[in-house]
Amino acid sequence: MSENPDLTNERASGTFETNAMAAVIYGSEKFAQRRREITEAISKIPEFQDSHPLVFMSREEKISEACRKLAVLSNYWNSLIDTSDEEEALHLYREVLGLEGHPLALHETMFIPSLIAQASDEQQEKWLGRAQRREIIGCYAQTEMGHGTNLRALETTATFDISTREFILNSPTITSLKWWPGALGKSANWSIVIANLIIKEHNYGPHPFMVQLRDEKSHEPLPGITVGDIGPKMAFNGADNGFLGFKNYRIPRENMLMRHSKVTSDGSYIKPPHAKIGYSSMVKVRSRMAMDQGLFLASALVIAVRYSAVRRQGYLEDKSREVKVLDYQTQQHRLFPSIARAYAFIFCGFETIRLYDQLLIDVQNGNTSGMADLHALTSGLKSVVTYQTGEGIEQARMACGGHGYSMASYISEIYGVAIGGCTYEGENMVMLLQLARYLVKSIEMIQNGKSRELGPMVAYLAENESEIDLNLGPNEYLKVFEYAARNQTWRATEKFQKLRNSGMSNEEAWNQASVELTRASRLHTRLYIMSTFINHVGSIVDQKVKGVLIDLLNVHVTYEVMDIGIYVQGLLSSNQMDLIRNQLYVSLETIRPNAVSLVDSFQISDMQLRSVLGRRDGNVYENLFKWAKSSPLNKTDVLPSVTQYLKPMMEKSKL
Numbered sequence: 001m002s003e004n005p006d007l008t009n010e011r012a013s014g015t016f017e018t019n020a021m022a023a024v025i026y027g028s029e030k031f032a033q034r035r036r037e038i039t040e041a042i043s044k045i046p047e048f049q050d051s052h053p054l055v056f057m058s059r060e061e062k063i064s065e066a067c068r069k070l071a072v073l074s075n076y077w078n079s080l081i082d083t084s085d086e087e088e089a090l091h092l093y094r095e096v097l098g099l100e101g102h103p104l105a106l107h108e109t110m111f112i113p114s115l116i117a118q119a120s121d122e123q124q125e126k127w128l129g130r131a132q133r134r135e136i137i138g139c140y141a142q143t144e145m146g147h148g149t150n151l152r153a154l155e156t157t158a159t160f161d162i163s164t165r166e167f168i169l170n171s172p173t174i175t176s177l178k179w180w181p182g183a184l185g186k187s188a189n190w191s192i193v194i195a196n197l198i199i200k201e202h203n204y205g206p207h208p209f210m211v212q213l214r215d216e217k218s219h220e221p222l223p224g225i226t227v228g229d230i231g232p233k234m235a236f237n238g239a240d241n242g243f244l245g246f247k248n249y250r251i252p253r254e255n256m257l258m259r260h261s262k263v264t265s266d267g268s269y270i271k272p273p274h275a276k277i278g279y280s281s282m283v284k285v286r287s288r289m290a291m292d293q294g295l296f297l298a299s300a301l302v303i304a305v306r307y308s309a310v311r312r313q314g315y316l317e318d319k320s321r322e323v324k325v326l327d328y329q330t331q332q333h334r335l336f337p338s339i340a341r342a343y344a345f346i347f348c349g350f351e352t353i354r355l356y357d358q359l360l361i362d363v364q365n366g367n368t369s370g371m372a373d374l375h376a377l378t379s380g381l382k383s384v385v386t387y388q389t390g391e392g393i394e395q396a397r398m399a400c401g402g403h404g405y406s407m408a409s410y411i412s413e414i415y416g417v418a419i420g421g422c423t424y425e426g427e428n429m430v431m432l433l434q435l436a437r438y439l440v441k442s443i444e445m446i447q448n449g450k451s452r453e454l455g456p457m458v459a460y461l462a463e464n465e466s467e468i469d470l471n472l473g474p475n476e477y478l479k480v481f482e483y484a485a486r487n488q489t490w491r492a493t494e495k496f497q498k499l500r501n502s503g504m505s506n507e508e509a510w511n512q513a514s515v516e517l518t519r520a521s522r523l524h525t526r527l528y529i530m531s532t533f534i535n536h537v538g539s540i541v542d543q544k545v546k547g548v549l550i551d552l553l554n555v556h557v558t559y560e561v562m563d564i565g566i567y568v569q570g571l572l573s574s575n576q577m578d579l580i581r582n583q584l585y586v587s588l589e590t591i592r593p594n595a596v597s598l599v600d601s602f603q604i605s606d607m608q609l610r611s612v613l614g615r616r617d618g619n620v621y622e623n624l625f626k627w628a629k630s631s632p633l634n635k636t637d638v639l640p641s642v643t644q645y646l647k648p649m650m651e652k653s654k655l
C-alpha cells in the first residue's frame with residue numbers, strides 16, 4: 001500500500017535531509033549509517049519478527065518470545081554488529097527485543113559493567129569473557145524488600161570465615177530478601193550480589209560479590225538459595241524481576257569483587273581509594289539514562305506527530321475539508337516542546353556517557369577526583385529527564401485522542417517502561433537531594449571566599465545578574481535560567497542554614513528545607529540541559545540542519561522560561577514575559593512544516609515502534625481495523641463467558 005498523501009506532503013515540506021539530522025542526533029554520520037544498516041539487515045530476517053503482537057501476549061509468552069529472539073540473535077550477533085561497540089549493540093537490542101524487557105537486559109547494562117569496573121584483572125580473566133560470550137547470564141542484586149534507597153541499611157550479610165577462607169551469605173529476615181533485580185527471577189544463573197562485608201564481627205558496609213545462583217547444567221537453584229519471580233509489574237513484563245534469599249550459602253574469598261576493596265586470606269581488609277567506588281554500576285546506568293529516556297520520549301513523539309498529521313478533525317478557515325489536528329496551536333504546544341526536549345536529552349546523554357567512560361579510565365588509573373561531579377550531575381539529570389519524559393509521553397498519548405488510549409498506539413507501554421526510570425537507579429527525590437548536597441556545598445564555598453575553586457558547572461552560582469536584554473537570544477535565555485537556578489539555590493541553602501543555626505539538627509534542618517532544595521536541583525539541571533542543547537547546536541556544520549535546530553532551540557528556550565515563570569518574577573517584567581510568550585507561539589508556527597521530518601529523523605523503525613498509529617506510511621485506519629480483528633477475543637463470535645454466564649442471566653430475566 002502506498003504512503004498516506006498527508007504524510008508525503010509533510011515530508012515534502014521539510015527543509016532538511018533527515019539522514020543529515022540523524023547524523024547530528026546520533027553523534028556521527030558513521031553511527032547513524034550503521035543504525036540504518038543494522039535495521040535493514042534485521043528486517044530481512046523473518047525470525048526476528050514478533051510471532052504475534054506483544055500486547056496480546058501473556059507474561060509467559062512475552063518472556064518466551066524474548067528468549068526465542070535472543071537465541072536467534074546469538075546466531076547473527078557477530079555478523080550484524082561490531083560487538084565491541086556498545087551503541088550498536090543497544091540499537092540491535094532495541095530493534096529486535098523492543099522495550100518491554102528481556103532476560104539479558106541486566107546482563108548487559110549492569111552485570112558486565114560491574115565486572116569491568118569492580119573485578120580485579122584475575123577475576124575479569126575468569127568471568128568477563130564468559131559473560132561477554134553469554135556462556136553465563138548475570139544480574140545485579142542490590143535492592144531488598146525492605147530497603148532500596150538507603151544502602152547502608154541493607155541486611156544481607158557476607159561473613160568471612162577465616163578457617164575456610166570463604167564468605168557465608170545469609171538473608172536474616174524477610175525484609176532482607178533481594179527484591180526487584182531484573183532477570184533474577186527465572187533467567188540468570190549468576191549475580192553480582194551487594195552484601196554487608198563482615199570480618200571478625202566488624203561490618204564494613206555493602207560490597208559486591210560474584211555469586212552463582214543456579215546449576216550451569218540443570219539451571220536448578222543451588223542448595224542454600226531461594227529464588228523466584230516477583231510477579232507482574234506496571235510494565236517491563238518481558239523481564240523476570242526476582243527475589244533471592246541465602247541460607248548459609250558459601251562462596252570462595254576470591255568471589256568478592258576486589259579491584260578496589262580487598263580481603264586478604266588472613267581476614268585483613270584493604271580500603272578502596274574512594275568510599276563510594278562500589279556505587280559505580282549505578283553511576284554507569286544513570287549516565288546512560290538521558291539517552292535512553294530521550295529515545296523513549298522520541299518514540300512516543302514519532303507516533304503522536306505522524307498520527308496528528310493524518311488525523312483530521314474539525315475546521316479552521318477552510319470549511320470544505322477538516323484540518324490535520326497538527327495544525328491546532330494547542331496540539332503544537334502539546335507536542336513540539338517535547339520534541340525539543342527529546343533532542344536535548346539525547347545530546348546530554350552522549351555527553352554523560354562520554355564523561356562516564358572517561359571517569360572509568362581515570363578511576364582505573366587511581367584518579368577518583370571526578371566521581372563527585374559526575375555523581376551530582378547524573379543524579380539530577382536522571383531525575384529531571386525521567387520526570388519530563390513521563391510528562392511528555394502522557395501528553396503524546398492524549399494528543400492521539402481515543403486511539404492513543406488503545407494499546408494499538410503502544411504509547412501506554414512506552415510510558416510504563418519509561419516512568420520506571422523515575423524509581424530505578426535511585427528514586428528521583430532522593431537523587432535530587434544528592435545533587436542538592438553538592439549545590440549547598442558550592443554555596444558554602446562561595447560564602448567562605450572560595451568562589452575560584454568552583455567547578456565550571458556551578459561557577460554561575462557566584463555571579464550576579466539583575467538585568468536582561470530585551471532582545472532575547474538563546475544565551476540570554478540561559479542567563480534567565482542561571483538567575484532562577486542561582487536564586488533558588490541560595491534561598492534553599494539559606495533556609496537550611498537558618499534552620500540549622502536556630503538549633504535544629506543538621507538532618508531535621510535538611511528535611512525541612514528539602515522541597516526547596518529539590519527545586520534548586522531541578523532548576524540547576526534544566527540549566528545544564530539548556531546549555532548542552534545550545535552548545536550542541538552551535539557546533540553543527542550542516543547549515544540546513546543547524547537552521548532547523550535553531551528553530552527548535554527557540555521553542556525550547558521560550559517554553560522552558562515560560563514554564564519557570566514563578567522563579568524569574570524578580571528579573572523579568574510582565575512585558576518581557578508577554579514578549580517571550582509571543583516568541584514561543586511564533587516558534588511553534590516556524591517549526592510546524594518540519595515537525596514530521598524532525599521525528600522521522602530519529603529513524604526509529606516500525607518494527608521497534610510497534611505502533612499502528614505511528615506507522616511510517618501513515619496508513620492508520622485500515623491497519624487499526626486489521627489489528628483489532630487480530631485480538632484474541634475476536635477468534636470466535638460467541639465467547640464461552642457469554643454462553644456460560646450472560647445468556648443464562650438474560651434467559652432468567654425473561655421469565
Ligand SMILES: CCCCCCCC/C=C\CCCCCCCCCCCCC/C=C/C(=O)SCCNC(=O)CCNC(=O)[C@H](O)C(C)(C)COP(=O)(O)OP(=O)(O)OC[C@H]1O[C@@H](n2cnc3c(N)ncnc32)[C@H](O)[C@@H]1OP(=O)(O)O
Nearest residue numbers: 083086089093105108149151276279371375424425426437
Ligand atoms: C557488547 C556491549 C553490549 C551492550 C548491550 C546493552 C544492552 C542493553 C539491553 C537492553 C537495552 C534496550 C533498552 C530497552 C529498554 C529497557 C530499559 C529499562 C532498563 C531497566 C533497567 C533497570 C535497572 C535498574 C537497576 C537498579 O535500580 S539497581 C539499584 C539502584 N539503587 C539505587 O540507585 C540506590 C540509590 N541509593 C544510593 O545510590 C545511595 O544510597 C545514596 C542515596 C547515594 C546515599 O548513599 P550513602 O552511602 O548513604 O551516602 P550519603 O551519606 O548520602 O553521601 C555520602 C557522600 O557520598 C557521596 N556519594 C554518594 N554516591 C556517590 C557516588 N555514586 N559517587 C560519588 N559520590 C557519591 C555523596 O554525594 C556524599 O558526598 P558529600 O558527603 O561530599 O556530600
Ligand SMILES: Cc1cc2nc3c(=O)[nH]c(=O)nc-3n(C[C@H](O)[C@H](O)[C@H](O)COP(=O)(O)OP(=O)(O)OC[C@H]3O[C@@H](n4cnc5c(N)ncnc54)[C@H](O)[C@@H]3O)c2cc1C
Nearest residue numbers: 140141142143147148149180181182420423424425426429
Ligand atoms: C523496573 C525496575 C527495575 C529495577 N531493577 C533493579 C535491579 O535490577 N537491581 C536492583 O538491585 N534493584 C532494582 N530495582 C529497585 C530500585 O532500584 C529501587 O526500587 C529504587 O532504588 C527505589 O528504592 P525503594 O524501592 O527503596 O524506594 P523507597 O526509598 O522506599 O521510596 C519510597 C518513598 O520514600 C522517599 N524517600 C526515601 N528515602 C528518602 C530520603 N532519604 N529523603 C527523602 N525521601 C525519601 C522516596 O522519595 C519515595 O517517595 C528496580 C526497580 C524497578 C521499578
